[in-house]
Amino acid sequence: MTINWTATGLWLLRIIAALILLQTLFxxxxxxxxxxxxxxxxxxxxxxxxGTGVLELIAALLILYPLTTAIGxxxxxxxxxxxxxxxxxxxxIVVKDDGGLLFTYALVVFISxxxxxxxxxxxxxxxxxxxxPRKR
Numbered sequence: 001m002t003i004n005w006t007a008t009g010l011w012l013l014r015i016i017a018a019l020i021l022l023q024t025l026f027x028x029x030x031x032x033x034x035x036x037x038x039x040x041x042x043x044x045x046x047x048x049x050x051g052t053g054v055l056e057l058i059a060a061l062l063i064l065y066p067l068t069t070a071i072g073x074x075x076x077x078x079x080x081x082x083x084x085x086x087x088x089x090x091x092x093i094v095v096k097d098d099g100g101l102l103f104t105y106a107l108v109v110f111i112s113x114x115x116x117x118x119x120x121x122x123x124x125x126x127x128x129x130x131x132x133p134r135k136r
Contacts, residue, residue, distance in 0.1 A: 010119060014063050017076055017112040020105050021060040028053035034096050042086050055079055063116065070124035073116035080110035 027035045028049050039045035039052075056079060062072025083106040087093055093100045117124070 010116065013112045013116055014069060017073075017109045017116070018060040018063050020109050021056045021063075021076065024102075024105070025053050025057055028056075034098070037096060038086075038091060038102075042090050052079065052082075063113070067123075069116055070120035071127065073113040073120065074124060076109055076113035077117060080106045080113065084110060 026032075031046075031049075035049055036045055039049040042048070044052075055075065059072045059075040059079060062068040063076060064072070084103070087095070087103045087106065093103045095102055
């Protein structure tokens with residue numbers, strides 16, 4: 001039996017991104033002190049914390065479903081670009097003595113999603129073209 005390393009690698013990227021996105025949901029939805037601190041610091045508490053959590057849940061599910069991986073990766077990249085931006089501008093790399101863990105998670109998800117988006121870019125373009133009105 002031969003292993004398809006490309007397929008295995010892509011599934012690994014999907015699982016890593018989705019697990020990180022899903023793991024942080026508990027803290028956002030339960031109103032954990034660190035989450036409230038982060039979103040208060042950027043002026044988006046509570047609506048930003050809950051809204052981001054919902055979008056991260058959607059992104060994780062889309063990433064895991066092969067037909068929608070490209071959409072989920074694009075959404076995940078956008079969300080993590082926002083997280084990285086706020087870490088670099090308002091929060092700092094280290095938040096509440098986490099050793100930079102949240103920043104690292106954001107980078108890992110961003111990079112995983114970027115690779116997935118590159119690989120599945122044709123799927124995304126096909127979906128976009130299906131939504132655009134056809135010329136007559």
